[in-house]
Each structure stands twice: as C-alpha cells, then as structure tokens.
Amino acid sequence: MNALAYRGVTKRFGEVEAVKPLDLEVPEGSIFGLLGPNGAGKTTLMRMTLGILLPDAGEVSVLDRPREKVPAAFLGYLPEERGLYPKMKVGELLRFFGRLRGLSAAEASRRAREGLSRVGLAAWENHRVEDLSKGMQQKVQLLVALQHRPRVAILDEPFSGLDPVNVEVFMEVLREALGQGTTVILSTHQMDQVEKLCHSIALIDRGRVVLQGQVGEVRRRYGSRAVKVEFSGGEGLSAGAFEDLSESTAFLPNEARFFLREGADSAALLRRFLDRGARISRFEEAQASMHDIFVKVVKGEGGHAN
Amino acid sequence: MRTNWLNVLAVVRREFLERVRKKSFLISTILTPLVFGAIMILPAALAVLRHEEVTVAVVDRTGWAGALVTEARSARERTPDPGGRLEEEAERRAEAALEFRSEPPGADLETLKRDLESRNLDGILVLDPDPKEELKATFYAKSLTNTQLFSLLAAKLNQARLQQKLQKLGLDPSVAAELKGGVDLDLVKVEKGGRTRKGSILTDLLRPILLALVIYLMIIMYGVALSNGVLEEKNGKVVEVLLSAVRPFELMAGKIAGIAAVGLLQYAIWFLLGAGLYLANPLNAASAGGGWMKPREMVLLVLYFLLGFVFYASLYAAVGAACTTQQEVQQWQTPITFILVMAFVLMTPTLQNPHAGWVVALSLLPLTSPVTMLLRLGATEVPPWEIAASLLCLLLGVLVVTWLAAKVYRVGILMTGKRPSIPEVLRWMRAG
Numbered sequence: 132m133n134a135l136a137y138r139g140v141t142k143r144f145g146e147v148e149a150v151k152p153l154d155l156e157v158p159e160g161s162i163f164g165l166l167g168p169n170g171a172g173k174t175t176l177m178r179m180t181l182g183i184l185l186p187d188a189g190e191v192s193v194l195d196r197p198r199e200k201v202p203a204a205f206l207g208y209l210p211e212e213r214g215l216y217p218k219m220k221v222g223e224l225l226r227f228f229g230r231l232r233g234l235s236a237a238e239a240s241r242r243a244r245e246g247l248s249r250v251g252l253a254a255w256e257n258h259r260v261e262d263l264s265k266g267m268q269q270k271v272q273l274l275v276a277l278q279h280r281p282r283v284a285i286l287d288e289p290f291s292g293l294d295p296v297n298v299e300v301f302m303e304v305l306r307e308a309l310g311q312g313t314t315v316i317l318s319t320h321q322m323d324q325v326e327k328l329c330h331s332i333a334l335i336d337r338g339r340v341v342l343q344g345q346v347g348e349v350r351r352r353y354g355s356r357a358v359k360v361e362f363s364g365g366e367g368l369s370a371g372a373f374e375d376l377s378e379s380t381a382f383l384p385n386e387a388r389f390f391l392r393e394g395a396d397s398a399a400l401l402r403r404f405l406d407r408g409a410r411i412s413r414f415e416e417a418q419a420s421m422h423d424i425f426v427k428v429v430k431g432e433g434g435h436a437n
Numbered sequence: 438m439r440t441n442w443l444n445v446l447a448v449v450r451r452e453f454l455e456r457v458r459k460k461s462f463l464i465s466t467i468l469t470p471l472v473f474g475a476i477m478i479l480p481a482a483l484a485v486l487r488h489e490e491v492t493v494a495v496v497d498r499t500g501w502a503g504a505l506v507t508e509a510r511s512a513r514e515r516t517p518d519p520g521g522r523l524e525e526e527a528e529r530r531a532e533a534a535l536e537f538r539s540e541p542p543g544a545d546l547e548t549l550k551r552d553l554e555s556r557n558l559d560g561i562l563v564l565d566p567d568p569k570e571e572l573k574a575t576f577y578a579k580s581l582t583n584t585q586l587f588s589l590l591a592a593k594l595n596q597a598r599l600q601q602k603l604q605k606l607g608l609d610p611s612v613a614a615e616l617k618g619g620v621d622l623d624l625v626k627v628e629k630g631g632r633t634r635k636g637s638i639l640t641d642l643l644r645p646i647l648l649a650l651v652i653y654l655m656i657i658m659y660g661v662a663l664s665n666g667v668l669e670e671k672n673g674k675v676v677e678v679l680l681s682a683v684r685p686f687e688l689m690a691g692k693i694a695g696i697a698a699v700g701l702l703q704y705a706i707w708f709l710l711g712a713g714l715y716l717a718n719p720l721n722a723a724s725a726g727g728g729w730m731k732p733r734e735m736v737l738l739v740l741y742f743l744l745g746f747v748f749y750a751s752l753y754a755a756v757g758a759a760c761t762t763q764q765e766v767q768q769w770q771t772p773i774t775f776i777l778v779m780a781f782v783l784m785t786p787t788l789q790n791p792h793a794g795w796v797v798a799l800s801l802l803p804l805t806s807p808v809t810m811l812l813r814l815g816a817t818e819v820p821p822w823e824i825a826a827s828l829l830c831l832l833l834g835v836l837v838v839t840w841l842a843a844k845v846y847r848v849g850i851l852m853t854g855k856r857p858s859i860p861e862v863l864r865w866m867r868a869g
Contacts, residue, residue, distance in 0.1 A: 231679070
C-alpha cells in the first residue's frame with residue numbers, strides 16, 4: 132500500500148505555478164526524503180497532503196483513500212517553524228494536540244509524559260513553551276507530530292536549528308516511529324542526513340519531480356560516473372580537452388574531477404591522460420554523494436536522470 | 438466531514454483556560470467594577486472631602502440684602518435617597534466652608550480685586566438694588582469653575598429676595614421659613630398585574646444602563662481580543678498544525694465559545710458581586726428580590742449576551758483571519774465597533790422613549806439589539822412578541838454571520854502576506 136500518492140496534483144498562487152502536474156508515490160513503511168531547493172514546492176506539497184491547502188487539480192490520496200476521508204488520527208505534522216502556542220505549558224500543549232488527534236484524556240497524558248522523557252524534557256512538563264530553547268521547542272514539535280503514533284508523519288525541515296547531538300536523537304526517534312508503523316516523510320537540506328536516514332527520496336525542482344528512487348540506487352546510478360584523477364605532466368590538458376566525455380569538470384594543476392556523460396567510459400578518460408603523456412598517481416571512480424547529485428540535478432546540468 | 442464536537446470542545450477548553458489564567462483576566466475582573474464605582478461615587482466623595490475655606494467679600498449697596506444673604510441657610514431637607522445622600526452631604530460641607538466678609542457699601546472694588554490677586558479673598562459679591570427683582574447680584578472671582586459655590590450663592594440670594602418681597606407685601610418674614618422646602622416626587626413603578634414598587638435612580642435608571650454597558654464593554658473587549666488571538670495563531674505556524682487536525686469551522690467555533698465562556702464567567706462574578714453589594718445595603722434588603730432582578734430578566738440577559746457575543750465575535754474572528762498585521766486588524770475592527778458604540782450613544786433617547794418606532798427597530802436589528810433591547814427591558818415592559826421577534830432576528834443574524842465568517846475564516850486563516858481586497862473577500866464567501 133502507498134502511504135501517499137499524488138496524481139496530477141497542481142497548485143498555483145496567482146502567477147506562480149508552485150506545483151506543476153505532479154505524480155509521486157510514497158510506499159508505506161519507509162522514511163522518505165523530499166528534497167529540493169528553496170521554493171521548489173515541497174512545503175506546498177506537504178500542506179496539500181494535510182488538507183491545509185486544496186490542490187487546484189489532481190488527487191492526493193493517503194493510505195489509498197481520498198485525503199478528505201482520512202481521520203486526523205492517521206496524520207502527524209511538524210511545520211517549518213513556530214508551530215506551538217508560546218504561552219502554554221509544555222505538557223498541556225501536548226495533551227491538547229493529542230486530544231485533537233483522537234487520543235483519550237488519559238492516553239494523551241500518558242503519551243505526553245512518555246514522549247517528554249524520551250527526548251530528555253521530562254523536567255520541562257510544567258514550563259511554558261516560550262521558556263524553552265529553540266532546540267527544545269523543536270523536540271516538542273516532533274512529539275506533537277508523532278505522539279499519537281500516526282500512520283503517516285509529515286515533517287517539514289525537522290532538523291533545522293538542532294545541534295549534532297540532537298540531530299542524532301531525532302534520527303533515533305524517527306527510526307523508532309518507523310518501527311511502530313509510522314511512515315515518515317521529511318524535507319531537509321542536510322544531504323548527509325538523507326544518506327543516513329532515508330530509504331527513498333524524491334528531488335523536486337520548480338514544482339516538478341526531477342529525480343526519485345531508493346537512496347542507494349540513486350547514488351549508484353550517479354556514483355559510477357564520478358571520477359577523480361591525480362596526475363602530473365601531460366601536454367595540453369585542460370577542462371576543454373575532456374568536454375566530449377565529461378559533463379562537468381573541475382580541473383586543478385595536479386588533480387581533476389569529472390562527471391561522465393551518459394554512455395561515456397571512464398577507461399576512455401584514462402586513455403586520454405596516458406595519450407598526452409601524463410603520469411597517473413591515482414585514479415578513482417567515486418560514489419557521488421547525495422550532495423553532489425542534488426547540486427548537479429538542480430543546476431540543471433545533467434538533463435533528466437530518471 | 439461532519440463537525441467533530443470533541444475537537445470543538447478541546448479548543449474551547451484550551452481557549453478558556455489560557456485566557457482565565459492570564460493576569461489580565463484577574464486584573465480586569467477586579468478593576469472594572471472598581472472603575473465603575475469610582476466613576477459614580479468619586480466626584481461626590483471628593484466634594485465631601487474638600488472643605489477648603491472659601492472667603493467671599495460682600496459689598497452691599499442695597500442697605501438690606503447683605504445681612505439676609507449672609508444669614509440665609511440653603512441646605513434643603515429632603516427624605517434620604519439611596520443615590521443622593523453623598524451629594525447632600527457635599528452641599529452641607531460646602532456651605533459650612535463658605536465664609537462672608539462684609540465690606541462697607543462704598544468699598545473700593547479695585548482694592549478688593551487686589552485682594553483676589555493676593556489670594557486673601559476668593560470672590561467678591563456685589564449687591565445692587567433692582568427696581569423689578571429687588572436685587573441684582575454680581576460675582577467677581579479669579580476662576581469661574583466652582584459651580585457648587587454658584588448654586589449655593591444663588592440659593593442664598595433667592596431666599597434673601599423672597600424675604601424682602603414678603604416684607605414689602607406686608608407679611609411677617611417668619612412666613613419665609615414656612616415657605617422653605619419643597620415637594621418630594623415619589624417614584625413608583627407599576628408592573629404587570631398592577632403590582633407597584635418604589636423606584637429610585639439606582640434601580641430604574643442606573644440598572645438598565647449598567648446591564649447594557651457591561652454587554653457592550655464585554656463584546657468590544659473580548660471581540661478585539663479574539664481578533665488578535667486569531668491573528669497571532671495565524672502569524673505563527675500553530676494554525677497549520679491545528680488545521681491539519683481540525684476543520685476551520687471547528688477551530689473558529691471553539692475559539693468563540695471559549696472566549697464567550699470567559700466573558701460569561703466574568704459577567705457572573707460581577708453579577709454576584711453587584712447583587713451582594715446591593716443586598717448588603719439595608720435600604721435595599723427590605724425590598725429584596727423586587728428591586729434587583731427577576732429570573733425572566735436574567736434569562737434574557739444571558740441570551741442576549743451569548744447571541745450578541747457570538748454575532749460580533751464571528752465578525753471579529755473573520756477580521757482576524759482576513760488580516761495579516763495588527764494595524765490592518767485595528768482598521769477593520771473600527772467599523773464593527775462603531776455600530777455597537779452607536780447603539781450605546783443613543784442610550785438617553787432610548788431610555789426616554791422606549792416605545793418609539795426607531796427604538797423598536799433598533800431593538801429588532803441584530804447589530805444593535807443586544808444593547809438596545811437590554812436598555813428597553815430595564816426601562817419598561819416590552820411586549821413579549823417584540824422580545825420574541827428580536828431574539829429570532831438575532832438568532833437568524835447569528836446563523837448568517839457565523840456562516841459567512843466561517844467562509845472568510847476558512848480561506849483567510851491560511852493566507853499570508855497580501856492584503857485582501859473587498860472583492861476578494863466576497864469571492865471567498867462565494868467559493869467557500
């Protein structure tokens with residue numbers, strides 16, 4: 132079953148087409164990364180998933196049913212910032228949102244206490260939200276999104292403003308949620324976190340899905356094409372000399388990085404170095420990082436990879 | 438999806454608790470009756486406290502009036518009125534603090550004016566003969582704002598003139614003492630079934646004003662707070678988290694009901710406080726129940742409060758949702774508030790002609806009926822059919838306004854950045 136499915140979903144804001152006809156499926160039981168530059172349409176897509184915005188056209192389905200028919204208890208949401216009442220006490224706030232997501236009063240209290248001690252905030256239950264640091268507030272927001280064990284949790288930039296230790300805590304909590312049956316969809320700009328956490332990704336740019344698939348598979352698809360060469364000597368070697376083989380090249384006096392064109396062969400690249408009389412001290416086919424892939428795809432230098 | 442009342446209840450609870458726990462709730466609950474009391478009692482109380490000596494020089498050019506004026510006693514003797522005693526006491530003290538200094542008929546006004554300058558003297562009263570009215574009086578002073586002093590002097594002058602007239606007519610001056618005093622007008626209110634009840638300024642004029650004033654103040658105070666609360670939620674991202682779980686109508690209904698509950702609680706506190714104070718006064722305790730409030734009146738009061746509140750609160754909630762800045766909110770609040778202010782400004786003519794056509798019309802119009810009808814109810818017997826029609830109109834008004842407001846709210850609450858134009862607001866209403 133798909134946790135989420137979008138078919139031909141479109142959203143305009145006046146002149147701006149925030150989401151162009153978009154198709155995407157997010158399988159149940161995974162942590163799914165929604166990537167893309169600022170203004171790509173990620174947040175708009177999330178809002179349409181939650182019924183905060185209505186799409187102009189197309190269908191959003193959650194767990195194979197139309198969005199409107201999905202009980203509030205099935206969903207959880209962490210917005211990009213300030214999604215809390217600053218004057219409320221932390222425990223009260225969690226209970227309030229728990230009730231809105233269909234928990235009983237007793238259950239909401241229990242989950243609030245459990246959640247707070249899980250993220251190390253047990254002592255803060257009776258403090259006002261505004262007295263908490265930004266990182267602590269972010270933890271509370273995460274609890275709001277996950278405490279009722281939703282089937283699908285939608286997290287908009289959950290890691291923003293967190294120190295590395297708390298990023299680890301968040302990742303653990305997300306993996307636990309997955310273990311309890313919650314499918315997690317998150318947006319982030321931290322590509323190393325995507326590599327550590329996400330099973331699959333979709334890269335969105337200007338309202339369109341430009342790349343999607345499982346993280347390992349995407350990296351493999353791009354990875355075999357990144358080449359790093361350390362060399363000395365050689366005549367007339369410059370970026371221009373490899374234009375037919377490499378679509379993007381970084382050329383330093385003794386080191387060059389290439390990103391091979393589709394169908395180009397790394398052996399041909401090596402041969403060209405040797406033909407020009409260069410001595411090779413190192414030749415490496417590196418696996419592209421999600422970071423490299425993101426930058427390359429968004430810059431639009433590589434055409435469509437999917 | 439149908440409205441989930443459990444969600445509404447959760448929102449009501451949160452809204453109620455947050456507002457009741459605020460310090461501002463406690464402060465306004467305590468302060469408002471104090472301010473009211475102060476406005477009613479303070480002027481008279483201060484006048485009682487202030488018994489600064491006032492010296493007035495009397496230049497008598499008539500040969501007879503000087504002595505009569507300075508000896509005249511003006512304080513009236515009347516049956517005590519619960520609302521009037523402080524003023525009488527103030528009058529008595531003002532008279533005690535007044536001291537006359539007799540000057541020879543030929544005294545130089547310029548010299549006396551210098552005394553005014555050096556503050557040895559507070560006023561100069563010059564008495565001249567007058568062929569028709571016997572007496573002509575002129576008062577000189579540095580400041581002409583002490584109205585209490587003027588009315589005191591006027592009373593004394595009139596008594597002096599009266600005595601002089603009597604003497605001219607050949608009557609014994611002691612008749613003047615007989616003529617002193619006046620007729621007390623006893624007010625008796627005739628109620629349904631011919632029952633009568635002694636009236637007073639407090640129960641018959643002040644009470645309707647107080648009841649209407651409290652409703653008016655509460656609607657404005659909490660309506661504005663509601664607009665601001667909605668705006669706050671909107672400008673944070675809280676509203677997104679909320680609306681991913683509840684429908685906009687549930688949120689709006691919950692917020693309005695929550696804030697209405699706060700208002701009702703405050704109203705109840707004031708009501709009990711007022712009833713307690715009223716009954717604590719032995720003069721009122723004797724007529725307990727009859728004077729204060731009948732159960733029917735109380736039910737109507739709560740009905741008008743709730744319906745009127747929901748009517749206006751929906752408008753204020755829609756304003757909060759349609760705007761993006763505090764300034765914009767204030768701009769849109771003003772016309773709404775103005776309508777209610779109008780109803781209140783028309784208070785005096787409303788109380789004087791509670792059955793005039795335009796008053797009846799205002800008490801049927803949902804925009805003004807919460808204030809106007811309460812004023813009428815306090816002032817007179819309103820025919821039951823008028824009350825029923827007024828309540829029905831208000832109820833219909835509430836249904837229409839909440840329906841429209843919910844639509845504006847639905848779209849406005851998530852719109853940020855751009856100021857909505859009026860055509861745009863109308864489009865939202867149609868689109869829903």
